[in-house]
Amino acid sequence: MRIFKEDLKEVGLVLIFVLGAIPLFAQQTGLKSTDYEKSQYYIEMRDGVKLHTIVYAPNDASRDYPILMTRTPYSCAPYAEDAIPDNIIRNPDLQAEGFIIVCQDVRGRWMSDVGRAIHDDDSKQNR
Numbered sequence: 737m738r739i740f741k742e743d744l745k746e747v748g749l750v751l752i753f754v755l756g757a758i759p760l761f762a763q764q765t766g767l768k769s770t771d772y773e774k775s776q777y778y779i780e781m782r783d784g785v786k787l788h789t790i791v792y793a794p795n796d797a798s799r800d801y802p803i804l805m806t807r808t809p810y811s812c813a814p815y816a817e818d819a820i821p822d823n824i825i826r827n828p829d830l831q832a833e834g835f836i837i838v839c840q841d842v843r844g845r846w847m848s849d850v851g852r853a854i855h856d857d858d859s860k861q862n863r
Contacts, residue, residue, distance in 0.1 A: 766828075766829075766831070766832025766833065766834075767794055767831060767832050767833075767834050768831075768832075769820045769821060769822055769823070769824060769831075770820070771794055771795055771796070772792040772793065772794055772795065772820060772824060772837075773792070773793050773794075773795055774790065774791070774792055774817070774818075774819075774820050775790070775791045775793070776788070776789070776790050776791075776815075776817070777789045777790075777791065779840070781843070781851075783851060784851065785843050785848070785849045785850075785851030786848065786849045787807075787840050787841060787842070787843060787848045787849070788812065788840070788841045788846065788847030788848045789812075789838060789839070789840045789841075790812045790815075790838070790839045790840075791836065791837070791838050792820070792824050792836070792837040792838075792839075793836045794834050794836070796834075801834050801835055801836045802835055802836070803835065803836045803837075803838060804825070804830060804835040804836070804837050804838070805838040805839075805840065806825070806837075806838070806839050806840070807840045807841075807842055808839065808840070808841065808842065809841075809842045809845045811841065811845070811846045812839035812840065812841050812846070812847075813846075815847060824837050825837055
């Protein structure tokens with residue numbers, strides 16, 4: 737039993753070493769913020785409210801990319817035309833994999849239109 741425990745410890749140490757070294761050999765050529773192009777749009781909703789939308793697309797147009805969209809009340813800043821943050825999204829692995837990243841401000845927040853409030857009291861108008 738004692739020999740089995742020692743063998744198990746050795747196998748565990750080898751696994752920790754091998755699994756710890758995997759990131760060192762992973763592909764390190766992921767996309768950086770400078771590899772993206774930034775575009776800004778106002779997308780009109782059915783009720784006419786325009787939502788501010790920022791699209792970060794990889795400069796390399798030789799292949800198709802999946803789209804990752806976020807709609808947030810917490811701002812899609814920076815809003816300046818040439819400003820691209822170091823990390824476009826919180827997960828740098830997704831940025832490095834090459835996604836088209838779309839960020840949209842929700843209605844009534846930051847650069848989006850307010851429009852008509854959803855919960856207006858229409859009963860006051862009928863009196």
